[in-house]
Amino acid sequence: MNRPEPRGAALTGIGVRLPGPTGEPVRGPRQLWNTLLSGSSALGRYPQHRWEHMARRLHPDDRPQTPWPVAPLQLPDQVEHTAFHLSAAESQRLSATQRLVLEVGAEALEDAGLDPATLAGPDTGLYVGSASPDEAVEAFNENARPGLADLSAGGAGMLATPLSRWLDSRGPLLTMDTSCSSSLYALDAARRDLADGRVSTALVIGVNTARTPAVSRAFAHGPVLAPEPVSHPFDTGAEGFVRGEGAVAVVLRNQHEADQDRDRLYALLTHTRTGADGRSAAAGAPSASAQAELLTRTYSEADITPDEIGYLIAHGTATRAGDHAEARALGRVFDRGEHTPLWVGSVKGAFGHSEGAAGLLGVVAAALSLHHGHIPPTAGHRVPSPALGRHHLRVPTQQMRWPRAVDSARRAGVTSLGFSGAIAHALLEQAPPPRPGHEDTDQQPAHVWALSATSKAALAEQAGRLHEQLTRPDPPSAARVSAHLARRTDRRGPWRAALVHAPGSNGIAGLEALAQGRAHEALVGPARAGTGRLAWVFGGHGAARPGMGAQLYRADEIFARHMDRAHQALVQHTLAPWHPARGAAQGLAQTQQATWAMQTALAATLAERWELTPEVVVGHSLGEVAAAQVAGALDVDQAARLVVARSELLERVAPTGGMLSLEADSATARALAAAHGVEVAAANAPLLQVLSGPRERLEAVRVQAEQDGYTARELPAAPPAHSRAVEPVLGELADRLGRLRAQPPRVEMVSTVSATSVQDLSTDYWVRQLRAPVDYEAALACVARQGPVLVAELSPHPVLAVPTMRIAARHHLDAQVATLVDGTDAENQGLARLAARAHGHGLTLHQGDGPHPPVELRPRTWRAHTPADWPKTLAGLEPDEACAALAAWVHQCVDELAPGPVRETDRDTVLEELGLNSMHRLILRAEILSHLPPETATAVEQNPTINGISHTLAQTLIRAGDPAARTRVGSS
Numbered sequence: 001m002n003r004p005e006p007r008g009a010a011l012t013g014i015g016v017r018l019p020g021p022t023g024e025p026v027r028g029p030r031q032l033w034n035t036l037l038s039g040s041s042a043l044g045r046y047p048q049h050r051w052e053h054m055a056r057r058l059h060p061d062d063r064p065q066t067p068w069p070v071a072p073l074q075l076p077d078q079v080e081h082t083a084f085h086l087s088a089a090e091s092q093r094l095s096a097t098q099r100l101v102l103e104v105g106a107e108a109l110e111d112a113g114l115d116p117a118t119l120a121g122p123d124t125g126l127y128v129g130s131a132s133p134d135e136a137v138e139a140f141n142e143n144a145r146p147g148l149a150d151l152s153a154g155g156a157g158m159l160a161t162p163l164s165r166w167l168d169s170r171g172p173l174l175t176m177d178t179s180c181s182s183s184l185y186a187l188d189a190a191r192r193d194l195a196d197g198r199v200s201t202a203l204v205i206g207v208n209t210a211r212t213p214a215v216s217r218a219f220a221h222g223p224v225l226a227p228e229p230v231s232h233p234f235d236t237g238a239e240g241f242v243r244g245e246g247a248v249a250v251v252l253r254n255q256h257e258a259d260q261d262r263d264r265l266y267a268l269l270t271h272t273r274t275g276a277d278g279r280s281a282a283a284g285a286p287s288a289s290a291q292a293e294l295l296t297r298t299y300s301e302a303d304i305t306p307d308e309i310g311y312l313i314a315h316g317t318a319t320r321a322g323d324h325a326e327a328r329a330l331g332r333v334f335d336r337g338e339h340t341p342l343w344v345g346s347v348k349g350a351f352g353h354s355e356g357a358a359g360l361l362g363v364v365a366a367a368l369s370l371h372h373g374h375i376p377p378t379a380g381h382r383v384p385s386p387a388l389g390r391h392h393l394r395v396p397t398q399q400m401r402w403p404r405a406v407d408s409a410r411r412a413g414v415t416s417l418g419f420s421g422a423i424a425h426a427l428l429e430q431a432p433p434p435r436p437g438h439e440d441t442d443q444q445p446a447h448v449w450a451l452s453a454t455s456k457a458a459l460a461e462q463a464g465r466l467h468e469q470l471t472r473p474d475p476p477s478a479a480r481v482s483a484h485l486a487r488r489t490d491r492r493g494p495w496r497a498a499l500v501h502a503p504g505s506n507g508i509a510g511l512e513a514l515a516q517g518r519a520h521e522a523l524v525g526p527a528r529a530g531t532g533r534l535a536w537v538f539g540g541h542g543a544a545r546p547g548m549g550a551q552l553y554r555a556d557e558i559f560a561r562h563m564d565r566a567h568q569a570l571v572q573h574t575l576a577p578w579h580p581a582r583g584a585a586q587g588l589a590q591t592q593q594a595t596w597a598m599q600t601a602l603a604a605t606l607a608e609r610w611e612l613t614p615e616v617v618v619g620h621s622l623g624e625v626a627a628a629q630v631a632g633a634l635d636v637d638q639a640a641r642l643v644v645a646r647s648e649l650l651e652r653v654a655p656t657g658g659m660l661s662l663e664a665d666s667a668t669a670r671a672l673a674a675a676h677g678v679e680v681a682a683a684n685a686p687l688l689q690v691l692s693g694p695r696e697r698l699e700a701v702r703v704q705a706e707q708d709g710y711t712a713r714e715l716p717a718a719p720p721a722h723s724r725a726v727e728p729v730l731g732e733l734a735d736r737l738g739r740l741r742a743q744p745p746r747v748e749m750v751s752t753v754s755a756t757s758v759q760d761l762s763t764d765y766w767v768r769q770l771r772a773p774v775d776y777e778a779a780l781a782c783v784a785r786q787g788p789v790l791v792a793e794l795s796p797h798p799v800l801a802v803p804t805m806r807i808a809a810r811h812h813l814d815a816q817v818a819t820l821v822d823g824t825d826a827e828n829q830g831l832a833r834l835a836a837r838a839h840g841h842g843l844t845l846h847q848g849d850g851p852h853p854p855v856e857l858r859p860r861t862w863r864a865h866t867p868a869d870w871p872k873t874l875a876g877l878e879p880d881e882a883c884a885a886l887a888a889w890v891h892q893c894v895d896e897l898a899p900g901p902v903r904e905t906d907r908d909t910v911l912e913e914l915g916l917n918s919m920h921r922l923i924l925r926a927e928i929l930s931h932l933p934p935e936t937a938t939a940v941e942q943n944p945t946i947n948g949i950s951h952t953l954a955q956t957l958i959r960a961g962d963p964a965a966r967t968r969v970g971s972s
Helices: 028-038 048-056 088-093 098-113 134-139 147-155 159-169 182-194 213-219 253-260 288-301 320-333 355-372 388-391 458-472 480-487 506-514 551-556 557-571 587-610 623-630 636-656 666-676 695-707 723-735 761-770 776-784 799-813 827-840 869-876 881-897 919-931 945-961 965-970
Strands: 011-018 126-131 173-176 201-208 246-254 266-275 311-313 342-347 411-417 420-429 447-454 495-501 523-528 533-538 618-619 658-663 678-684 688-693 711-712 791-793 815-819
Touching: 011 098, 011 182, 011 253, 011 355, 028 098, 048 658, 098 159, 098 201, 098 246, 126 159, 126 182, 126 320, 126 355, 126 551, 173 182, 182 201, 182 246, 182 266, 182 411, 182 420, 182 965, 201 355, 246 658, 266 288, 266 355, 266 965, 288 320, 288 411, 288 420, 288 761, 311 355, 311 723, 320 388, 320 411, 320 420, 342 636, 355 411, 355 420, 420 618, 447 480, 447 506, 447 827, 447 869, 458 495, 458 506, 458 523, 480 495, 495 827, 506 523, 523 827, 533 776, 551 557, 551 827, 557 587, 557 636, 587 623, 587 636, 587 827, 618 623, 618 776, 623 636, 636 723, 636 761, 658 666, 658 695, 666 678, 666 688, 666 695, 678 776, 688 695, 688 799, 695 711, 723 761, 776 799, 776 815, 791 799, 791 827, 799 815, 799 881, 815 827, 881 945
Parallel strands: 126 173, 126 201, 311 342, 311 411, 533 618, 533 791, 791 815
Antiparallel strands: 011 246, 011 266, 201 246, 266 420, 411 420, 447 495, 495 523, 658 688, 658 711, 678 688
16 A cells, blocks of 8 residues: 655654652753653652542552552642733633643743744644543542533543633644553644644643542552552563653644744654554553554654664553563564664653653653763663563663664654553654854844743743853854744733843843843833834934944944945935945035935834834934835935935025024024024924024024023034025925925824824925924824824934923823933944834834744743632731731732832832823732622722722721721721
8 A cells, every 4th residue: 555755743842840859840851851861760659648638539448558659740739820811710720730731831832932822723733642530530529519610620621721722723622542652642643733734833742640549549459550669661670660640742843844943853753653452462451463563564654664763762661561562562573683782761760650641751752862862771770671682672771872873863763552452653763953044243233132921020030041041051142042032932921121132231141130120231121011103203403423323334234234225325316425334424415314324224224123113203304304215105216315405405505594402482482583583493392492594693592592591502513494594495406306206105104394194295395394394392292192102213313302201291191212322322232222112112023134943941930829818818917917918919919010110118109100000900909809809899999009908908808807806907
């Protein structure tokens, strides 16, 4: 029978939660590999508190004097529900195994570098292998009174449902129970779905718990359960297995897609096959012939010979009958000689028999062995059984290098045998080396490390893990960290922080500060993500600075490319085009052309590197040229023609006058202008006007203004723009522009001529714009009145930041300001800092320099939210003690919501002054109600301070428990 050539899948992510030799759980691939290499064992006995509960459920005649052996795992009794978009009530209904599946599945995805948000839809499949009846036994025992909601946690078929809901995955969702081969059957289903194209990503999970005593009693009566907490696979001392708890998860992806995305490839899953023992000697009895037939067909379908297998992880339960049958089956398939034995291992001596999860644990162990090029010792193996020698099989007792491969590719097999008779085998192969990618250079541009999380604590924890990895030997490059955070993490979290990492800005130290709750010059945040639009504003006169662009041109190839494009456009229209590599701009015309070139190159760099684009643009005088280009109304050639004509004509009229900055209200400015024959050229902000006209008249204005108590100063090298002085050149401007075929803006542009959205940016507009006064205050207010906005100024030297802040304060507008420089930044940090601010505002940063491998991080620390039983906690406390306990809790809740840190001294400050808006107060009210009775609902609004709320809560709760407390609390 002809079969299609098997298609391989790439194993790209691993999550594990297993019993550890020290009592602490083994988590993640690094800890698992180190535990395997050590040859140590996690086998022990049931902890006393668990054993007492189990023993009560056994028949009196079946209760042994000592607890049965087991490899126990502490299961999560709570889950970090906000991390999985669950309500507190929903999280309470989850079973312990569902919580374990959620956490370990999420850890595997993080290890694979997959953003959970990208897995929604039908292309993601979830495949679970489990043989434990614990969930159903506990939910539906004889004395239970389950409701409909309890069905969601009462059976194996529901184990991955919370995970599917979190991911919004709509591909296959299945649980396999074939007893001890369950997870390898699940792996086979996942591999076949990948090969058929039904899914592009598969998350396979094996899980086992050993809480039901009747199952252990049956194994002990078998007798296949070891009497002591030791397991000796393929050993003359084999006396049975020890049950093991744990969860294992792997991420499978199409190999081509994984390679294109530069995923970390632990191994390739070349082929899988399932079968059955058939008519074996008895139910549960292994069949050597069936096992041999399965392996032979697996290798034949994969088009390899058994000689190409260098290592095989067997089922290896340490039962004499089982190990003997498996050895005979391997001897039939692998006809090895005395000098070329087959190396056979088992993980049961290290972690016990994890039953439904056992096959997948073997796959992970084999994948890590292929990945590292070493074979670990088999824990518990001491004296080989005679069957090994007869069949030329050997069990490693110490770490060893991988045997020489036939065709240089290492290959391993994994067998899983079910008590049900369902058997399975998986074939793995060494992954090809990663293809080369981008490397850091000595003069790299600044990087943005953008972090997000569901809470401030989770944000700090993420920063700590990343800092830990970056301070290890051979740390990942800065570009790789940027790409990992931008492409491979969940960026939907409401808490944001960003690090700017560049020469002169130590992002690694900033990560440490974030983890420890300290401020740092490289750190932006932490804070709750903002909302609203992104506005780009472009300054006019004064927005240039000496030496601008030179450092950035040398360090940033993207900026350099866009600057060269602007320069080439200028070349077409002027004999003296500016370029940052040729020194500072000379004269008014070249300075204005340079300002435009910088602004357009900065905007294009933000768009290309981080895919940051504005939703609205505003330009001040000269800045409207860049604004119109960014909005899509003008192309680069049209913008260059406009800025050259405009700047050269202004340079011509510059000797006839200048400009004066006046810190006064608009009425005063108009009166002074009229009295001295000059004009108001710009209304920049409340109490910030600009006058234009002949210099001697402006000097007279300055003198009178200062006499009247106002501040006035001449703007250096400013031409008399936006006044009658430009009227003689307006006709020439129109002639030089000709029929400027501007397009309707693709991005909203609010004009500083009309203070409204503008659509027609043809020649007539620019002629009128040079003469009309600039009304930046009205234009910016028009933008901000539409809702919250981050106003980012794209000027080499910020000139609009202060006016913008004054406008926002005067008109009570929700507008935040970001600039490229803050007086201390090196030029190459400016764009990165602006992007960091955009991330904090709630915008998504994308990485534009191609894929990088994921950064290896230890598994996250889950912060379970344990509801406080406040009535019980407060029982017996004095009123002042009750208030103090509640105040600490309310303080923590407020600190999570506030945009900045909340100190002890802030407890009597009104919540609004701490930065909590009405929505924050509703969230605080909901949090209180999730733990306390309905009578406490009004506490937030009645006494909107931390101490006020806690006092009201204490009154309510103590009165509910002790009517006599009314007097005590009222006087406290």
